[in-house]
Amino acid sequence: MVTCKEALGRPVLSRSSAEKLGEVRHFVVDAGAQRVVELVVRGSRAEELVGWDDITGFGPDAVLVRTSSALREPASDTDKADAAGRRDPLGKRLLNDQGNGAGEVQDASFDEDTGILRSLTGDGVEVDASRIRGIGSYAVVVEASDEARALLG
Amino acid sequence: MTLLLRASELIGLPVVTIDGGEDIAEVKDVVYGSEQGRVLGFTLNKRGLLHGHRREVLPIDQVSAIGKDAVMIADERSCLMRPDEAPAAVAEPDSNRDVLGDAVVTDAGVKLGVVRDLVLLVSGDGEAVGYELEREGTSETWFIPRPVQLAVSGDALVVPADVERFVRHDLVGFGAAVDEFRSEIGGAD
Numbered sequence: 001m002v003t004c005k006e007a008l009g010r011p012v013l014s015r016s017s018a019e020k021l022g023e024v025r026h027f028v029v030d031a032g033a034q035r036v037v038e039l040v041v042r043g044s045r046a047e048e049l050v051g052w053d054d055i056t057g058f059g060p061d062a063v064l065v066r067t068s069s070a071l072r073e074p075a076s077d078t079d080k081a082d083a084a085g086r087r088d089p090l091g092k093r094l095l096n097d098q099g100n101g102a103g104e105v106q107d108a109s110f111d112e113d114t115g116i117l118r119s120l121t122g123d124g125v126e127v128d129a130s131r132i133r134g135i136g137s138y139a140v141v142v143e144a145s146d147e148a149r150a151l152l153g
Numbered sequence: 154m155t156l157l158l159r160a161s162e163l164i165g166l167p168v169v170t171i172d173g174g175e176d177i178a179e180v181k182d183v184v185y186g187s188e189q190g191r192v193l194g195f196t197l198n199k200r201g202l203l204h205g206h207r208r209e210v211l212p213i214d215q216v217s218a219i220g221k222d223a224v225m226i227a228d229e230r231s232c233l234m235r236p237d238e239a240p241a242a243v244a245e246p247d248s249n250r251d252v253l254g255d256a257v258v259t260d261a262g263v264k265l266g267v268v269r270d271l272v273l274l275v276s277g278d279g280e281a282v283g284y285e286l287e288r289e290g291t292s293e294t295w296f297i298p299r300p301v302q303l304a305v306s307g308d309a310l311v312v313p314a315d316v317e318r319f320v321r322h323d324l325v326g327f328g329a330a331v332d333e334f335r336s337e338i339g340g341a342d
Binding site: 031092098099100101134139140141 | 166167169170171172173174175176217218219220221222223224225275276
């Protein structure tokens with residue numbers, strides 16, 4: 001298990017050429033699948049995207065991708081928004097589906113082999129990733145906990 | 154425990170899509186139906202620095218939840234409505250149906266104050282559980298529960314004299330008063 005904050009800024013290397021391609025800049029999280037599906041890599045030129053399937057090793061010191069050609073420039077509007085961090089949970093408002101917030105997402109932990117998200121940490125709360133409903137440029141929306149519902153009567 | 158908020162606190166709140174996590178608009182104004190005793194919907198502004206008026210409105214039945222930090226909807230395309238497809242009460246609100254500034258008088262003939270704000274349940278369905286009143290020309294305010302039997306005109310609201318017993322001066326204590334009022338008198342359902 002690794003957290004997004006720990007992995008942020010980690011060097012991204014090509015496994016075939018050993019050259020440094022850049023650093024981890026953002027995570028692209030699929031809210032429905034609750035997993036990291038892409039990484040945004042900041043290289044010398046600009047932000048590029050690499051799919052999770054092209055990552056051969058997510059280690060404590062570096063992230064290895066198959067080849068440098070696995071990185072692609074953002075082409076579609078979705079790609080461009082993702083490259084700018086739209087589906088990165090870090091720093092987003094943490095809102096439940098009842099419209100009540102718990103500060104900002106401080107961190108998120110995921111499995112480095114599968115990219116499956118385990119939990120999010122907000123201001124003093126930890127939310128299981130299975131409760132994520134949506135991630136966008138404004139907020140991470142999570143299903144309200146039973147405690148939160150009970151409090152609302 | 155009942156968490157309450159004032160309708161005026163909703164103005165400026167973001168309207169957020171649950172599945173998208175996007176803030177697609179913000180609340181410009183709250184449209185209240187005094188006869189129904191509930192919020193009928195919202196008029197909207199655009200988000201961002203220039204936030205101009207947004208033509209579409211948000212009827213209450215398209216709202217998933219009204220929270221203290223955001224108004225939640227399922228998605229932008231199906232929930233926001235053009236004025237010509239939205240209920241007229243929301244698209245063209247009648248200022249006479251807005252109770253703000255109306256006098257509240259008990260059926261015993263005592264004037265309790267004028268309506269300054271509506272009190273809603275946090276994460277409720279937009280039903281008004283009470284009113285915040287003020288005495289004209291002062292900053293002092295207090296809260297009364299909204300009774301189900303209520304005569305409303307553009308000038309005044311007539312409430313049962315019993316309501317006076319449930320007057321509270323702070324919103325925190327008012328939650329319990331609403332519960333008490335409803336179980337004893339049978340307030341708004």
